[in-house]
Amino acid sequence: MTTAERRSTQTADVLVVGAGLAGLHTATLLARRRHDVLLAERRPGLSGAIRTTGIFVRKTLDDFPLPPECLGPPIRRVVLYPPGLRRPVTLDSARDEYRVGDMGPLYGAAARAAEDAGVRMALGTRYEGRREDAVDLTGPDGPIRVRARYVVGADGARSRVARDLALDRNEHLLIGAEEVFATPESEEPPTFHCVLDPSLAPGYLAWVVNDGRHAHVGVAGYADRFPDGLRRALTRFGASAPGLSGVDRPDDVERRGGPIPVGGLLRRISCPDGLLVGDAAGAVSPLTAGGLDPCLRLSERAADVLDDALRSGRPDALTHYDGAALRAAFRGRLLLRRGLAQVRTPAVAAAAFGLLRTPLGRAAARRILFGDRSFPDPDPAVP
Numbered sequence: 001m002t003t004a005e006r007r008s009t010q011t012a013d014v015l016v017v018g019a020g021l022a023g024l025h026t027a028t029l030l031a032r033r034r035h036d037v038l039l040a041e042r043r044p045g046l047s048g049a050i051r052t053t054g055i056f057v058r059k060t061l062d063d064f065p066l067p068p069e070c071l072g073p074p075i076r077r078v079v080l081y082p083p084g085l086r087r088p089v090t091l092d093s094a095r096d097e098y099r100v101g102d103m104g105p106l107y108g109a110a111a112r113a114a115e116d117a118g119v120r121m122a123l124g125t126r127y128e129g130r131r132e133d134a135v136d137l138t139g140p141d142g143p144i145r146v147r148a149r150y151v152v153g154a155d156g157a158r159s160r161v162a163r164d165l166a167l168d169r170n171e172h173l174l175i176g177a178e179e180v181f182a183t184p185e186s187e188e189p190p191t192f193h194c195v196l197d198p199s200l201a202p203g204y205l206a207w208v209v210n211d212g213r214h215a216h217v218g219v220a221g222y223a224d225r226f227p228d229g230l231r232r233a234l235t236r237f238g239a240s241a242p243g244l245s246g247v248d249r250p251d252d253v254e255r256r257g258g259p260i261p262v263g264g265l266l267r268r269i270s271c272p273d274g275l276l277v278g279d280a281a282g283a284v285s286p287l288t289a290g291g292l293d294p295c296l297r298l299s300e301r302a303a304d305v306l307d308d309a310l311r312s313g314r315p316d317a318l319t320h321y322d323g324a325a326l327r328a329a330f331r332g333r334l335l336l337r338r339g340l341a342q343v344r345t346p347a348v349a350a351a352a353f354g355l356l357r358t359p360l361g362r363a364a365a366r367r368i369l370f371g372d373r374s375f376p377d378p379d380p381a382v383p
Contacts, residue, residue: 008144012038012120013310015135015148017127017161019046022278022295023154024110029303031117035310038146039114040137044124046111047104051258052292053178053209053216054101055192059374060293061099070106071099072211075190078369082353083197083346085242089356093370098192100211101292127155130164150306150318151274157259159280165271168323170282172263174204174289177234178218180254183247186212193243196349200237202226203341204262204289208243217241217249220260220289222341230257262286262337264330265298265375269323270305272315277302281323285375286330286337287368294375298326329375 016027019041027039043049056066074096081088115121125144128136135151137144153161162169190211200206202225209216219233226233238249259279266282269275277283283298284291302321309317343349355361 008142009134010038010144010146012036012146012148014038014150014152014306015040015146016119016152016154017135018154018156018278018280019043019107019111019121019123020154020156020278020295021107021110021292022280022283022299023152024107024114025296025299026152026154026277026302026306027119028110028114028117029300030306031114031119033303033307034118035307036120037118038120038122038148040122040125040127040146042124042126044140046107046123050103050107050254050256052103052256053207053218054103054106055209055290055292056099056101057290057293057374058095058097058370059372060296061096063374064296066101067106067109070102070109072102072213073190074099075192075209075211077189077191079191079193079242080353080356080365081193081195081197081242082350083195083199084350085195085240087357088242089353089362089365091362091366091369093366095370097370098209100209100214100216127160129160149310152302152306153274153276153280154278155280157261157279159276161274162276162280165274165276167271167276168266168268168282170259170261170263170266170279172261172286173223174220174260174262175223175230175257176204176218176220176260176289177230177255177257178207178216179234179238179249180214180216180256181250181252183210183213183215183244186210186246188212188243188245191243193241195237195242196343196353197346198225198344198349199227199346200233202344206233206237206241208241210243210247215244215247217244218256225344260284260289260291262289264334264337265294265323265327267324267327270318270321272318275302275305275318275321283375285333287333287340297374326375
């Protein structure tokens with residue numbers, strides 16, 4: 001081995017690939033337990049190329065110490081609209097149900113917490129793949145080889161780490177796009193508007209989240225069902241989107257977008273060489289496509305399992321990180337996902353929407369939108 005090759009080789013207990021919330025949280029928890037953690041992220045900074053709307057549900061806000069200065073005002077109202085936006089169903093909660101994160105600063109705060117814990121951050125560093133007993137990265141100064149005891153794939157819905165570890169990969173994906181811009185103060189309460197119209201958002205929904213500080217206007221659905229493409233659907237929706245009365249859309253908006261896994265938690269998310277977290281593991285609600293709560297909870301479980309494996313020296317400890325066993329928490333929403341996927345015309349959507357106007361339908365909607373369940377539920381310490 002040449003001197004140059006020696007200089008480009010690093011070692012770590014754990015290499016985490018991807019600096020979303022899942023990767024950052026996993027890395028931080030492991031470093032706090034005094035493990036040597038290297039985190040590689042292809043973006044040179046964490047404030048750009050944001051994909052998520054950043055909606056945090058009440059259960060997350062109760063259980064995780066998110067920086068309050070990075071969160072928008074609480075949201076208690078959800079308004080559901082049928083095609084044509086007529087006769088919507090309004091649901092109000094007595095509790096604060098949602099807050100939208102200012103994701104750039106929130107990622108920055110999470111990165112600082114990771115560095116304070118001892119995580120070695122490698123920004124602007126791409127994952128190139130596994131070769132023999134090491135991982136190849138390319139950083140600002142050139143190629144890097146990393147020999148790590150375990151690799152964590154936190155690299156998104158189309159995870160390359162999952163491929164290289166021969167783990168399951170997401171097959172059921174939506175694509176989404178949204179625009180984000182500042183809004184003036186309003187007397188209207190912060191509201192989450194959801195439009196169920198397969199001509200706009202085939203298999204999912206269009207949305208406006210206006211919390212009185214920022215508006216998030218977006219659509220998502222199955223890629224092959226957008227008749228004129230995702231961006232045109234977003235433009236068409238934005239021209240008449242609810243919840244923006246008196247708000248002028250500025251010319252300069254932040255644009256976000258990307259794939260959303262909705263097939264439920266993958267069955268095989270670990271092997272003796274590593275594991276998957278966040279979108280890479282499919283830890284997203286199949287029905288609501290909410291992923292921030294499950295990504296944080298699954299990351300805590302991942303950190304527990306990796307800590308046990310590192311301290312015991314037994315790679316078989318990773319068998320306790322079993323997606324098939326945890327997948328049961330998604331069973332009901334997987335069934336609802338299949339039903340929603342079959343709604344292909346506005347007429348069918350309007351007919352189905354009639355159920356939401358019944359007491360039973362409203363109760364079901366409230367349970368989904370305002371419920372106390374989270375995934376994965378906390379369970380006993382890993383053996």
